[in-house]
Amino acid sequence: MxxxxxxxxxxxxxxxxxxxxxxxxxxxxxxxxxxxAADCGPAISVSVDANTKVAGYSQEQLKNAASIMGAGKALNLSVNGQMIAVMVALGESGLRVLDTGDTAGPDSRGLFQQRGNGAWGSYEDRMNPTTSATNFMKALQGVAGWELLEPTIAANKVQRNADPYHYQKYWPEAVKIVQALSTSKFSLQGSExxxxxxxxxxxxxxxxxxxxxxxxxxxxxxxxxxxxxxxxxxxxxxxxxxxxxxxxxxxxxxxxxxxxxxxxxxxxxxxxxxxxxxxxxxxxxxxxxxxxxxxxxxxxxxxxxxxxxxxxxxxxxxxxxxxxxxxxxxxxxxxxxxxxxxxxxxxxxxxxxxxxxxxx
Missing domain, CATH: 3.90.1720.10 (endopeptidase domain like (from Nostoc punctiforme))
Structure with missing residues (x-):
């Protein structure tokens, strides 16, 4: 050959x-x-209003993404963590608060399709974008060394779905959305x-x-x-x-x-x-x-x-x-x-x- x-x-x-x-x-x-850069992506704030547009996404989806980012900011979670959370919500619900589950989890609900097993709070908690995002991010922060894992692997450590690379294809869109909604712009190319x-x-x-x-x-x-x-x-x-x-x-x-x-x-x-x-x-x-x-x-x-x-x-x-x-x-x-x-x-x-x- x-x-x-x-x-x-x-x-x-x-x-x-x-x-x-x-x-x-x-x-x-x-x-x-x-x-x-001094660190691996500081926490960033979010800004979204009726004039905010990201191609391919509705105002409802962008508001949900903003809720996720706001929850991350409140936890002082880095931009990397905020992008991981948005990536997971894209992969689980398309950034929509779903009141339905699936075959693998008929009791799954919300942006992150969190199960009704008590680990993710009440039904109301799981259906609340900010509360459900906060619970996801707290679990993410509990994963040792999560910021240095591949984003999909870090997410899988929390979600524990069968395919650890399930979220990989949603990463570019998560980056795009977080960049669009951020009050201070950032670039992955420039992040050290x-x-x-x-x-x-x-x-x-x-x-x-x-x-x-x-x-x-x-x-x-x-x-x-x-x-x-x-x-x-x-x-x-x-x-x-x-x-x-x-x-x-x-x-x-x-x-x-x-x-x-x-x-x-x-x-x-x-x-x-x-x-x-x-x-x-x-x-x-x-x-x-x-x-x-x-x-x-x-x-x-x-x-x-x-x-x-x-x-x-x-x-x-x-x-x-x-x-x-x-x-x-x-x-x-x-x-x-x-x-x-x-x-x-x-x-x-x-x-x-x-x-x-x-x-x-």
Whole structure:
């Protein structure tokens, strides 16, 4: 199978990123570092009136969303928590106060389809948007480390529905609604909701001597246990992701084939930002040790078709960081480990790693 054919299926980045090393020397502009956000999304206030409109949603739905956000503000719940609550209400009731249940829960009622088992208060409580939202959010706050979980996983810890990824498809709409109703605008791209990772011990990539896809003739033997081509930028970066999440030997926790909850492959460097978005993991503009560095095609001299990924090894005080990775230099030093100092403003985004609730 030709590498281009495998790329069409998102298996790995097959084209050497030869331009990256050639052009980087021209791009290391030592500009001031962009200040990182102080926290992972402070609590925000809500504003909605008869003139507030969000495409696809009625005034009733927006008022219910506003009630959820208001309840979150009263609890000093972060914007992330408010979005999770709106996401759940979208997934459970379409942001409507339903006086009906379903097959799985005939006694479920309200915005969050809360059961009549006593855990969610009275019938009147469950039918009240503010009270039901408050009860949901209090339960969410009781989930250890919830702010650093995938939004759908955090929600599932409260709702305990059969499919932990049920709410994932409602996340983009929840973000849109909360942004529209917020008195102070925010951007997920600008939120620095990540955690410091481990920079690793230099070139500890387990397959540093394995043949590249070119040397192996693009056979299955050239694919690592992670499902990427050996000694490509994506394979090294995915190794770091596994390593930092506590998975350092086979069977590895995060693979090209299972990383995204929607079943698509993580793919070449081109699709990594989309992979993070699909998973609900945070991204931003500030380097953090252990974060994946993402270059869109052509950015910073990266390959014009596939882009490039690396990993933040060290963050400096002068607006630069030290990046590590594989296949970031031209031949004959391609497909080898590299480090370089880069200005914070050069990459397209930094992809952060959340703390997982069941890391073992």
């Amino acid at each position: 030709k590498p281009s054919k495998m790329l069409s299926r998102g298996a790995a980045i097959a084209a050497p990123v030869v331009l990256l090393g050639l052009v980087f020397s021209m791009l290391l502009l030592l500009g001031p570092a962009k200040p990182a 909701c990540g955690i410091p990772g481990q920079s690793g011990a230099g070139n500890d990539y387990p397959w540093k001597d394995s043949p590249t896809w070119m040397q192996a003739g693009a056979t299955s033997a050239s694919t690592s246990p992670l499902g990427m081509y050996y000694r490509e930028c994506v394979d090294f970066a995915l190794w770091r992701v596994n390593q930092q999440m506590g998975s350092t030997s086979a069977p590895f926790r995060f693979l090209n084939s299972n990383f995204r909850p929607d079943g698509q492959g993580l793919g070449s460097a081109l699709t990594w930002k989309a992979g993070w978005d699909a998973k609900g993991w945070p991204t931003g503009r500030a380097p953090k040790v252990g974060a994946v560095v993402w270059y869109a095609p052509g950015a910073g001299g990266a390959d014009p078709n596939f882009g490039h990924v690396g990993v933040v090894k060290e963050v400096k005080d002068n607006g630069t960081y030290v990046e590590e990775g594989y296949n970031g230099n031209p031949a004959p030093d391609d497909h080898n480990y590299y480090t370089r100092t880069v200005s914070n403003t050069v990459p397209s985004a930094f992809l952060y790693l959340p703390v997982q609730e069941e890391t073992k």
